[in-house]
Amino acid sequence: MDTDTLADKVLTGDRRALARAITLVESQRADHRAQAARLLDRLSGAGRQALRIGLSGTPGVGKSTFIEAFGMMLIGQGLRVAVLAVDPSSARSGGSILGDKTRMDRLSRDPGAFIRPSPSQTHLGGVARRTREAIALCEAAGYDVVLIETVGVGQSETVVAEMSDLFLLLLAPAGGDELQGVKRGIMEMADLILVNKADGDLKPVAMRTCADYAGALRLLRKRPQDPDGFPRALMVSALAEDGLTEAWDDMQTLTDWRRDQGHWQTRRADQARYWFQAELRDALLARLDTPEARQTLDQLGDSVASGALSPASAVDEMLTHLNNA
Numbered sequence: 001m002d003t004d005t006l007a008d009k010v011l012t013g014d015r016r017a018l019a020r021a022i023t024l025v026e027s028q029r030a031d032h033r034a035q036a037a038r039l040l041d042r043l044s045g046a047g048r049q050a051l052r053i054g055l056s057g058t059p060g061v062g063k064s065t066f067i068e069a070f071g072m073m074l075i076g077q078g079l080r081v082a083v084l085a086v087d088p089s090s091a092r093s094g095g096s097i098l099g100d101k102t103r104m105d106r107l108s109r110d111p112g113a114f115i116r117p118s119p120s121q122t123h124l125g126g127v128a129r130r131t132r133e134a135i136a137l138c139e140a141a142g143y144d145v146v147l148i149e150t151v152g153v154g155q156s157e158t159v160v161a162e163m164s165d166l167f168l169l170l171l172a173p174a175g176g177d178e179l180q181g182v183k184r185g186i187m188e189m190a191d192l193i194l195v196n197k198a199d200g201d202l203k204p205v206a207m208r209t210c211a212d213y214a215g216a217l218r219l220l221r222k223r224p225q226d227p228d229g230f231p232r233a234l235m236v237s238a239l240a241e242d243g244l245t246e247a248w249d250d251m252q253t254l255t256d257w258r259r260d261q262g263h264w265q266t267r268r269a270d271q272a273r274y275w276f277q278a279e280l281r282d283a284l285l286a287r288l289d290t291p292e293a294r295q296t297l298d299q300l301g302d303s304v305a306s307g308a309l310s311p312a313s314a315v316d317e318m319l320t321h322l323n324n325a
Contacts, residue, residue, distance in 0.1 A: 051166070052164040053145060068107045070238070082145070170194050171213070173206040192233075193233040195234070
């Protein structure tokens with residue numbers, strides 16, 4: 001299928017064409033990268049925007065269960081939902097299970113939803129390298145909400161916040177205290193903290209955890225892109241489907257306020273600039289992956305290892321080699 005035909009099918013909301021388009025942008029082949037760039041340029045003129053919601057949390061906190069319950073609620077309101085689920089890749093084999101889709105049985109069968117699992121490969125930050133392009137494709141296909149589920153991440157992995165309009169952090173009951181809540185990193189990036197599994201015997205524990213984090217959030221410096229009362233902590237139960245409507249109401253309140261105050265477009269412009277710089281860094285690093293560059297790199301590495309060159313001098317020689325290549 002040529003690029004123009006694929007673009008036309010994506011714009012009509014064809015899910016099979018969308019899946020093929022994401023496969024194209026995820027490919028590392030040089031000819032596919034050129035086709036992907038043409039496809040994205042063609043689709044950028046559609047001017048469609050979805051609400052991008054990044055969602056992170058530790059493994060086992062119930063991200064997939066939350067996304068299914070939350071996505072089904074949104075579809076019940078007449079919205080189309082796309083889910084981009086990133087699975088961790090093996091450091092040994094490079095493979096990924098890509099099993100999140102099997103956890104979302106109801107959502108995966110609904111015609112108003114599109115679910116795409118992708119491997120993280122060697123990319124850090126809880127997302128895949130081409131997740132941002134996949135988001136753009138989902139927007140062009142007419143989806144109203146795009147949910148980006150990261151791998152289970154720690155405090156420092158916040159890349160998903162650079163590609164989303166709202167960043168949700170899911171926590172488990174008894175997941176920390178107020179000191180944990182004021183630690184920098186992923187906590188201060190969150191727009192909403194959702195304490196999941198607030199049901200059954202865990203509900204009292206979830207209430208205490210939510211109160212701890214609500215108190216911690218009041219100690220953090222207020223951000224200019226937030227109205228009064230945000231960020232905030234809420235209790236939800238994905239299993240019992242409790243608290244989802246309240247969480248969605250808060251998301252809409254925050255989104256509307258940011259649009260009215262001009263923070264929405266400013267944030268998107270800053271994100272576009274961030275990803276331009278990230279692409280540039282990746283392109284420069286790719287120049288080190290040629291046979292000639294690797295040979296020079298190995299020779300300079302041997303010189304550094306033997307003490308004949310300092311690391312700084314070897315770097316200067318490598319840069320000179322790349323400039324003359």
